Amino acid sequence: MNFLEERIQKDGIVKEGNVLKVDSFLNHQMDISLFEKMGEEFKRRFANAPINKILTIEASGIGIACIVAKYFDAPVVFAKKSKSINIDGEMYVAEVESFTHKCKNQVIVSKKFLGPDDHVLIIDDFLANGCALQGLISIVSNAGGTVEGIGIAIEKGFQSGGRTIRNLGYHLESLAIVDSMDAENGTITFREQ
Ligand code: G4P
Ligand code: NA
Numbered sequence: 229m230n231f232l233e234e235r236i237q238k239d240g241i242v243k244e245g246n247v248l249k250v251d252s253f254l255n256h257q258m259d260i261s262l263f264e265k266m267g268e269e270f271k272r273r274f275a276n277a278p279i280n281k282i283l284t285i286e287a288s289g290i291g292i293a294c295i296v297a298k299y300f301d302a303p304v305v306f307a308k309k310s311k312s313i314n315i316d317g318e319m320y321v322a323e324v325e326s327f328t329h330k331c332k333n334q335v336i337v338s339k340k341f342l343g344p345d346d347h348v349l350i351i352d353d354f355l356a357n358g359c360a361l362q363g364l365i366s367i368v369s370n371a372g373g374t375v376e377g378i379g380i381a382i383e384k385g386f387q388s389g390g391r392t393i394r395n396l397g398y399h400l401e402s403l404a405i406v407d408s409m410d411a412e413n414g415t416i417t418f419r420e421q
């Protein structure tokens with residue numbers, strides 16, 4: 229097991245409905261030393277990519293993205309979730325459906341902060357169905373930029389997002405891939421990588 233898998237094993241809590249709670253170290257209280265290790269590891273896995281920008285989505289991608297960005301010496305842009313339809317042409321927009329929350333959101337990024345010269349590393353905390361990720365990819369593509377890679381902390385390997393994104397040809401690296409989990413006895417099985 230790698231450092232993140234060990235931490236998930238130690239402090240993650242399996243909830244009913246295939247939900248993994250990691251709020252003591254990842255997406256509510258945040259362990260910055262752990263984030264630094266993640267940054268180092270993403271830097272190693274994407275060493276040969278000419279990354280000049282990190283893109284994430286609010287809320288819980290932001291903390292990780294900020295620490296990861298230090299290792300790439302690149303600024304962070306985060307897509308904002310917006311319910312308003314009042315988009316003025318200054319924004320890239322993507323429609324994102326949340327299966328967990330059963331709602332549709334628009335995510336927006338200002339055209340000022342993303343363009344054809346950008347070589348983007350997309351960062352997020354979770355990958356489940358991949359809707360948020362598909363939205364971010366379409367925003368980079370609308371901007372004429374290049375998705376150099378996608379770095380995820382925890383992929384839920386039993387949901388379809390990871391497979392879909394890899395089949396599209398993207399370089400997707402997940403630091404931990406959960407293949408199964410059991411709320412009754414708290415066991416978590418990770419995919420060998
Ligand atoms: P998708 O983007 O992969 O399609 O994910 P989905 O709609 O299924 O998930 C909606 C939200 O729930 C996402 O956060 C996602 O990160 C999070 N999520 C999915 N599975 C788990 C899980 O097992 N545990 C935890 N803790 N979170 C999970 P969000 O609501 O879009 O953003 P945020 O504001 O929480 O960052
Ligand atoms: Na989340």
Ligand code: NA
Pocket residue numbers: 285286287288289352353354
């Ligand atoms: Na997230």
